Amino acid sequence: MTGVERMTFGKAINAGLRRCLEQDPKVLLMGEDIGTLGGVFRVTESLQKDFGADRVIDTPLAESGIVGTAIGLALRGYRPVLEIQFDGFIFPAFNQITTQLAKMSYRSRGSLHLPVVIRVPYGGGIGAVEHHSESPEVLFAHTPGLRVIAPASPNDAFVMIQQAVASPDPVMFFEPKARYWDKGDVDLSVTITATDATDAGEAGDPAASTSGTPVAMDRARVARPGTDLTIAAYGATVAMALRAAEAAAAEGISVEVVDLRSISPLDAATLVTSVRKTRRCVVVHEAPVFYGTGGEIAARITEECFYELEAPVLRVGGFHTPYPVNKVEQAYLPNLDRILDAITRSLAY
Amino acid sequence: MIPTGDRTDVDTVQLLTPSGERLDHPDYSPRIAHLGPDALRGLYRDMVLVRRFDNEATSLQRQGELALWAQCLGQEAAQVGSGRALAPHDYAFPSYREHGVAHTRGIDPTDILRLFRGVDHGGGWDPTERGFHLYTLVIAAHTLHATGYAMGLQRDGLVGTGDPERDSAVITYFGDGATSQGDLNESLVFAAVNNAPLVLFCQNNQWAISEPTTRQSRVPLVKRGEGFGIPSVRVDGNDVLATYAVTAEALDRARSGGGPTFIEAFTYRMGAHTTSDDPTRYRSSAEEEYWRQRDPIERLRRLLVADGELPDTFVAELEAEAEARGEQLRTAVRAMQAPAAAQMFDHVYASPHAVVESERAWFTEYEASFLDAGATDGGTHR
Numbered sequence: 001m002t003g004v005e006r007m008t009f010g011k012a013i014n015a016g017l018r019r020c021l022e023q024d025p026k027v028l029l030m031g032e033d034i035g036t037l038g039g040v041f042r043v044t045e046s047l048q049k050d051f052g053a054d055r056v057i058d059t060p061l062a063e064s065g066i067v068g069t070a071i072g073l074a075l076r077g078y079r080p081v082l083e084i085q086f087d088g089f090i091f092p093a094f095n096q097i098t099t100q101l102a103k104m105s106y107r108s109r110g111s112l113h114l115p116v117v118i119r120v121p122y123g124g125g126i127g128a129v130e131h132h133s134e135s136p137e138v139l140f141a142h143t144p145g146l147r148v149i150a151p152a153s154p155n156d157a158f159v160m161i162q163q164a165v166a167s168p169d170p171v172m173f174f175e176p177k178a179r180y181w182d183k184g185d186v187d188l189s190v191t192i193t194a195t196d197a198t199d200a201g202e203a204g205d206p207a208a209s210t211s212g213t214p215v216a217m218d219r220a221r222v223a224r225p226g227t228d229l230t231i232a233a234y235g236a237t238v239a240m241a242l243r244a245a246e247a248a249a250a251e252g253i254s255v256e257v258v259d260l261r262s263i264s265p266l267d268a269a270t271l272v273t274s275v276r277k278t279r280r281c282v283v284v285h286e287a288p289v290f291y292g293t294g295g296e297i298a299a300r301i302t303e304e305c306f307y308e309l310e311a312p313v314l315r316v317g318g319f320h321t322p323y324p325v326n327k328v329e330q331a332y333l334p335n336l337d338r339i340l341d342a343i344t345r346s347l348a349y
Numbered sequence: 350m351i352p353t354g355d356r357t358d359v360d361t362v363q364l365l366t367p368s369g370e371r372l373d374h375p376d377y378s379p380r381i382a383h384l385g386p387d388a389l390r391g392l393y394r395d396m397v398l399v400r401r402f403d404n405e406a407t408s409l410q411r412q413g414e415l416a417l418w419a420q421c422l423g424q425e426a427a428q429v430g431s432g433r434a435l436a437p438h439d440y441a442f443p444s445y446r447e448h449g450v451a452h453t454r455g456i457d458p459t460d461i462l463r464l465f466r467g468v469d470h471g472g473g474w475d476p477t478e479r480g481f482h483l484y485t486l487v488i489a490a491h492t493l494h495a496t497g498y499a500m501g502l503q504r505d506g507l508v509g510t511g512d513p514e515r516d517s518a519v520i521t522y523f524g525d526g527a528t529s530q531g532d533l534n535e536s537l538v539f540a541a542v543n544n545a546p547l548v549l550f551c552q553n554n555q556w557a558i559s560e561p562t563t564r565q566s567r568v569p570l571v572k573r574g575e576g577f578g579i580p581s582v583r584v585d586g587n588d589v590l591a592t593y594a595v596t597a598e599a600l601d602r603a604r605s606g607g608g609p610t611f612i613e614a615f616t617y618r619m620g621a622h623t624t625s626d627d628p629t630r631y632r633s634s635a636e637e638e639y640w641r642q643r644d645p646i647e648r649l650r651r652l653l654v655a656d657g658e659l660p661d662t663f664v665a666e667l668e669a670e671a672e673a674r675g676e677q678l679r680t681a682v683r684a685m686q687a688p689a690a691a692q693m694f695d696h697v698y699a700s701p702h703a704v705v706e707s708e709r710a711w712f713t714e715y716e717a718s719f720l721d722a723g724a725t726d727g728g729t730h731r
């Protein structure tokens with residue numbers, strides 16, 4: 001497959017996984033209902049049919065087992081790509097992820113690598129029952145040893161899943177499930193294999209580029225240029241940030257949107273460059289604000305841009321409550337109004 | 350056709366065949382000897398009402414009134430039989446499909462739909478008063494809570510006193526898929542070493558979403574309990590008399606201090622996993638047909654008809670009752686309002702928490718600002 005094709009976010013991940021399975025016989029897919037059914041979101045649709053039940057594996061219903069055995073398989077040279085069915089069901093595997101997966105490189109003084117990818121459909125807004133709408137990314141970002149990334153567009157989904165599989169490090173790959181049906185152009189000519197990965201663990205061109213070389217998975221991207229204020233977003237909230245920028249433009253406010261793409265590491269350089277220019281920043285994520293990604297970003301920007309800032313970095317996100325019932329989730333989630341409200345407050349300083 | 354995961358070499362307790370004939374069992378027949386025609390009609394009524402409720406909920410979901418529905422279609426006998434074996438002071442920990450057990454605990458069916466409509470994370474019933482815990486969606490997590498609860502009963506001297514008003518037991522429900530979870534296996538360990546008054550009731554409905562039981566186990570699931578030193582029994586889960594009998598026996602053992610029992614109720618999920626699922630993608634209509642022939646309600650109906658114990662008037666009254674309840678349910682669900690958004694800040698903690706309180710205050714003021722704006726310039730942002 002080559003050329004540019006318009007497809008949904010979910011199909012783009014499917015295409016990326018297919019590319020990985022084609023390129024590297026060591027790539028395995030493991031998860032609940034990912035085979036015959038193609039996953040509850042159909043992200044792995046047809047892959048078992050095309051690559052066989054020994055490479056696209058319907059596992060027993062046990063997340064700790066999925067991650068724990070993937071660690072063993074990775075020690076044997078396999079590259080397991082795991083699907084956790086929903087964000088809220090990752091916790092039985094939390095022990096394996098944080099005490100084992102994240103630390104093996106460190107404990108073995110670099111002699112053991114665990115190139116395991118854990119795909120997690122995350123985020124809310126789909127009217128689901130509890131445990132199906134959460135944003136637990138910060139729990140993993142707070143764990144040294146894990147790379148944590150979240151694509152926001154179909155093209156990034158296609159590229160970044162390949163970069164994640166190519167990475168020698170464990171990667172938490174957060175898929176904004178509310179965006180699975182969004183369509184976008186995907187450049188199918190991009191193929192990334194493990195040999196492309198640099199020593200630092202990134203595949204692609206570290207410098208943001210439009211040259212056909214994909215941007216490295218740990219780099220942020222300016223999704224919309226602007227001059228008056230920077231919105232930092234990732235995954236689920238980038239689309240909303242772009243809408244807010246559009247709405248603000250109608251009021252004569254020029255908003256720059258930075259799509260972080262990576263939560264760990266954080267591409268502070270791209271963000272700082274943006275904020276030095278705009279002097280104002282609003283961070284938007286669905287996860288609770290309290291001790292969240294926004295707090296880290298606010299601290300970084302304050303340290304690096306203290307003299308340029310015109311306003312404190314503001315945060316828009318979830319509250320310090322469990323994810324609420326779906327009839328009120330729209331009040332919990334950052335929406336257009338809350339982002340515009342934060343923009344207004346920032347500009348009022 | 351042999352159903353998925355079936356094994357002919359495993360004893361399965363059955364007291365009523367699919368064609369409605371009684372079978373004798375030396376251990377279990379005495380357990381149902383006291384069930385006369387009234388009691389049998391009662392079980393029949395239970396199952397008919399549960400199925401009607403389940404179908405009503407499915408239609409409500411299709412009409413957009415519920416976010417999701419997890420049907421118990423086909424599992425009525427397993428749930429009603431075991432649920433009716435419980436004493437009022439026993440305690441049940443369900444997963445998310447135990448609407449039949451909920452019925453036997455006197456839960457208002459409307460309350461169950463609160464969770465599935467998305468207005469409540471729990472239900473609306475008082476778990477302590479009903480002896481029926483909240484539904485748990487995280488597979489197998491609640492089986493440990495059930496084990497601990499049973500250990501609590503034991504500590505409180507509510508086991509093995511010989512006083513039927515006092516001696517109590519706990520039952521927990523989970524699926525075939527759940528048997529793979531660490532939590533379930535840890536429950537078996539804790540229940541066994543503590544000799545906890547617990548009944549572990551596994552409804553093997555042959556499927557965990559799209560995965561057949563063979564993806565979870567190489568041996569019949571009933572063998573899982575044995576490995577932990579827990580007496581285990583497989584029962585025909587579509588036979589309400591047999592599920593009643595084996596559960597009654599297991600509960601008695603638990604209450605008298607005899608420890609835990611593992612029950613595998615061999616049944617079938619006749620519907621989709623939930624309303625979001627499409628079973629045609631992974632299972633055959635021949636299999637579905639095989640199980641339709643073993644419908645749990647139909648076999649009890651056949652027995653009652655053969656005994657001349659199902660008069661037309663009873664059937665007509667039951668139909669009218671089911672219809673009236675359906676009507677009531679539809680009305681109640683449609684009237685179920687979304688909670689005020691600020692309620693999301695309630696009960697996060699049992700005592701005030703500064704972060705929650707400041708966020709609540711901010712949110713309340715923020716919401717009010719729209720009302721003010723709306724009053725003055727007519728603008729609506731929401």
Ligand SMILES: Cc1ncc(C[n+]2csc(CCOP(=O)(O)OP(=O)(O)O)c2C)c(N)n1
Binds near residue numbers: 446523526622
């Ligand atoms: C820890 C966890 N992992 C995954 C899920 C998603 N999930 C919901 S139901 C289900 C299958 C459950 O199968 P089984 O235990 O047989 O119960 P059944 O639904 O058949 O009653 C899965 C995988 C979940 N709810 N919890």
Ligand SMILES: [Mg+2]
Binds near residue numbers: 552553556557
């Ligand atoms: Mg099942």
